[in-house]
Amino acid sequence: MNFQLTEEHLAVQEAAREFAQTELLPGVIERDEHQKFPAEQIKKMGELGFLGMMVDPKYGGGGMDTISYVLAMEEISKIDASASVVMSVNNSLVCWGIEKYGNEEQKQKYLTKLATGEIIGAFCLSEPEAGSDATSQRTTAEDKGDYYLLNGTKNWITNGSTASVYIVIAQTDVAKGHRGINALIVERGMEGFEIGPKENKLGIRGSDTHSLMFTDVKVPKENRIGEDGFGFKFAMSTLAGGRIGIASQALGIASGAYELAVKYSKERKAFGVEIAKHQAIQFKLADMATNIEAARLLCLQAAYDKDSHADYGKSGAMAKLFASKVAMDTTIEAVQVHGGYGFVKEYHVERLMRDAKITQIYEGTSEIQKIVISRELLK
Ligand code: CAA
Ligand code: FAD
16 A cells, blocks of 8 residues: 555646636535536536546546546545536446446447546436335336337436436346346437436535436347346446545545635634634544545545455445545534534535535445445455
8 A cells, every 4th residue: 555646646636626726616606506517617527537537548538547536536526516426427437337347339439428528427226216225126128139128217316417328227137136137328318218307405406416217218239238137236346436436525525624614713713812722623623634534545545446456345335434424524513613604605614514415325325335344344
């Protein structure tokens, strides 16, 4: 383990920080309030290479390592977690899934556009009655010879109305259980594919979360990723890396709130001194900084494991479990440090507190991360 950041790492971190400050910060409060998708900002992120960071340059990606990705995710998430979830889904679920398991035709047709941000992707596993219990897929992909007939509903899909390409997990052979599930690439606009209304959410309100309805959608066989029945393993394997992205998002939300709390505590005066001079505030900052440092090390450990081709299922789950709790705890305390000002939108910390919550829910709830970790420990 060597967490000495290289010049390339520092350059990526700086570029992400600069982009977040100049392009994401202006308007972030309004986008949250009006649930406005950061369309222009996402376009620029694509142009700067933030949407396909780890993809091989021959498919239009940045060819970077996972550590660079963690660093960039942290910086973007400090300012706008609605933008960083788009980045996380596109990089670590959609691009990674197609690059790792797709065939050459699929890579040429889809990955080259996804990696440059020309189009964005969505990953569709969850259903109204299958969230944590992901093997209980009700969406069906009936084998009709040269195509699959797709029927069912997916819930809570990030990039639901803005994506052009959707990786949809569906059951082909019920008798085979999770070994009868497939992963299909569905294109926006295919006949019988409908997008439900945007969810009105507590946090990450700029991201567009929708349910998707499929009625007799004909998906060509060549759009299946991997062998017949590989879909559930595809989803699990892809999510193992996705959790490093969400862990880094949680880390960024926490460190963004911490930086605001430090700044405010040096400005605000109470009882004749800056509140930073009160030990109660100092101790809050000390706890925040210690937890954030530990979360950062877990994120980097998981990224290092992935980059060095070690097993990263457990370290990614640990990073997500811990960093998402740190995000929640830190943002609550950051609001407290701000007093009443923390409760209004102009000071940003209330938004970060609302955004933090989702990191304990999506890409596997904290309880699911504990299942993943304990199974690894006990096997
Ligand atoms: N890689 C490859 N295969 C894996 C795997 C991995 N990391 N983890 C499990 N599998 C395989 C198993 O080997 C098993 O296959 P075999 O029987 O052939 O060996 C198969 O998957 C089923 O595994 P389990 O028996 O462990 O399945 P389970 O029903 O006990 O469930 C679970 C395991 C961990 C709880 C899983 O269902 C899970 O992760 N649930 C959470 C779902 C989730 O994270 N959803 C996120 C949706 S995407 C999202 O949220 C995006 C976003 O917000 C931005
Ligand atoms: P449930 O599975 O019903 O869980 C309810 C509670 O029970 C949770 O606390 C859970 O931890 C607990 N629980 C369940 N089973 C167990 C168990 N065995 N042991 C202990 N506790 C348990 N999904 C996608 O596929 N793609 C996306 O892009 C996507 N984006 C999302 C964006 C947002 C804003 C949201 C809210 C969700 C998104 N999701 C997405 C769905 C998300 O992954 C699920 O909400 C999550 O996996 C939990 O599933 P559920 O909501 O059905 O909760």
